[in-house]
Amino acid sequence: MITQPTIASRIETFVRTQFEVDPGDNGFDRTIDLFELGYVDSVGFAELLAFIAEEFGVEVPEADLLSEDFLSIDGMARIVSRLTATAEARSA
Amino acid sequence: MSTVRVLGRLDQNLAWDGDRLYEDADIQVGSAPPYELRGAAAAVRRGPGSSWRILRDPLGLNKLFWARADDGAIDIAARPWTLLQAGHRFEEILAIPRGCVLDVIAGEPPAAPDSIVPAGWFSADGPTLDVDKAAREISSNLERYLAAVAAAHPTAPVFVCLSGGLDSSGIAALTRKHFPAAVAVSFDLDQPGGQASQDRVVARRLAHDLDLPLLEVTVTHDQLFGYLDTVLVEGIDWRDFNVHAALVNAALADGIDGALPARDPATPVLVLTGDLANELLVDYHQERYKGVTYYELPRLPAVTLRASLVRGLDSCHRETGVFAAWGLSVVQPYAVAVDAYLALDGHFLGREERKQQLCREIFGDLVPGYVYSRPKVRAQAGSPELGGGVLAACVDRGYDAAWLRHRFAQLHDVADTRTLDRFIRAGRYRTAVPSLSGEVN
Numbered sequence: 238m239i240t241q242p243t244i245a246s247r248i249e250t251f252v253r254t255q256f257e258v259d260p261g262d263n264g265f266d267r268t269i270d271l272f273e274l275g276y277v278d279s280v281g282f283a284e285l286l287a288f289i290a291e292e293f294g295v296e297v298p299e300a301d302l303l304s305e306d307f308l309s310i311d312g313m314a315r316i317v318s319r320l321t322a323t324a325e326a327r328s329a
Numbered sequence: 330m331s332t333v334r335v336l337g338r339l340d341q342n343l344a345w346d347g348d349r350l351y352e353d354a355d356i357q358v359g360s361a362p363p364y365e366l367r368g369a370a371a372a373v374r375r376g377p378g379s380s381w382r383i384l385r386d387p388l389g390l391n392k393l394f395w396a397r398a399d400d401g402a403i404d405i406a407a408r409p410w411t412l413l414q415a416g417h418r419f420e421e422i423l424a425i426p427r428g429c430v431l432d433v434i435a436g437e438p439p440a441a442p443d444s445i446v447p448a449g450w451f452s453a454d455g456p457t458l459d460v461d462k463a464a465r466e467i468s469s470n471l472e473r474y475l476a477a478v479a480a481a482h483p484t485a486p487v488f489v490c491l492s493g494g495l496d497s498s499g500i501a502a503l504t505r506k507h508f509p510a511a512v513a514v515s516f517d518l519d520q521p522g523g524q525a526s527q528d529r530v531v532a533r534r535l536a537h538d539l540d541l542p543l544l545e546v547t548v549t550h551d552q553l554f555g556y557l558d559t560v561l562v563e564g565i566d567w568r569d570f571n572v573h574a575a576l577v578n579a580a581l582a583d584g585i586d587g588a589l590p591a592r593d594p595a596t597p598v599l600v601l602t603g604d605l606a607n608e609l610l611v612d613y614h615q616e617r618y619k620g621v622t623y624y625e626l627p628r629l630p631a632v633t634l635r636a637s638l639v640r641g642l643d644s645c646h647r648e649t650g651v652f653a654a655w656g657l658s659v660v661q662p663y664a665v666a667v668d669a670y671l672a673l674d675g676h677f678l679g680r681e682e683r684k685q686q687l688c689r690e691i692f693g694d695l696v697p698g699y700v701y702s703r704p705k706v707r708a709q710a711g712s713p714e715l716g717g718g719v720l721a722a723c724v725d726r727g728y729d730a731a732w733l734r735h736r737f738a739q740l741h742d743v744a745d746t747r748t749l750d751r752f753i754r755a756g757r758y759r760t761a762v763p764s765l766s767g768e769v770n
Contacts, residue, residue, distance in 0.1 A: 255628075273750070280625050280627050281627070282754060282755045283627035283755055284627045284629060287627070287637070299426060299760050303757070
């Protein structure tokens, strides 16, 4: 089973690469609000969702999409971790 | 108070079950969810005692928003603005999820809603069709749906929006067949010297060839900008692409309204559009104007992008909402063929000529050859580098993305525009399912 830190790490790598985050940007970390601080816009959000679906095999429900948790990488990782655990329990 | 209140008018239901249009009586508390429902629908229908059925169509074309009142009641309206007028704060307003079928019963715990969104729509394992089969299914659905609309509304005045592009031309040809008294309507921005746009020129030729009278709606920039507040409120969106498209629709709606003789309130005025085909065939691209890129799209494979665009139909009311401001009911025929469109695979979606190929199979000779060979032009974009479209007009006047966002917030009494990012995210409105027990699913 994929761990939450691994999920967070993969999402962080994707965000850094896809949205060209400066490696020296000290304001960027896994706890910040990606949208409020302008790292990801609404177009990028769709790309991020597609990445999560492809990488982790889960669709993020609308309730989670619009939750406060889904604003940061750590929050996304918590949600994806829960969704993958649920999916694995179903298939077991 | 354990009740559900509907504030204002809801959008016209024009949903279809594959045979006929749904009627109010079809929507009953406790009945089986209408999984076959396609097309626009939003309903709140009272059942026995204190019970209500709440329903939204699977694409989310018609809108329903709600907020809980101080007395415990659930207030529901087709626009957030209507709820604001009733004293609710924007931050409290939630959408009923698209495809939701919910029975709300006073005194009972919250029920789990049913979803009538087909599981295969956005799944990699969903059904696939080759182009021939998809075209036959789309053609059959369009024909049968328009026949059903004509049967349900035999005396309705009918207009069809004609941009001169393939999507609207196909719908115009079918409209002529099913609604012999229909009038085509074309949009243009008034240009110095009064020169007609290429869209207008093609619309004239096409209306003549299809034997449709043409209502020409030509507006000045000032007239266009006069629709901005209406568009932001009724279109429930501030994003520039949708606002620009909605401005075109507002001008068309105003033109139609002005051309109508005295109206019978009991008879809807139908406006048919070729909307939705672009989402279903991923036929969008970004535009450049004065060195700036507009209408940027997510960088995704075609099938994934299509899913994103189709899901995004939930969060804009640039067609139905805007025309409704003038009391006009929009018919979006492509909505009833969504299953066949979504069954077209990524290989087909990657073809440059996909729309021409599919439309030839669907419409054949009903649409003249010059429409198939015409380069795509968007009314809202015009010829961006040269100007002439709504995009250029808005940008030049300072009505850019930031201005639209700020104005939307202002109109909805939102002090912090960051609130808007929690209202629409990834093309979806903030949703929740209401109950009369005070809990929210």
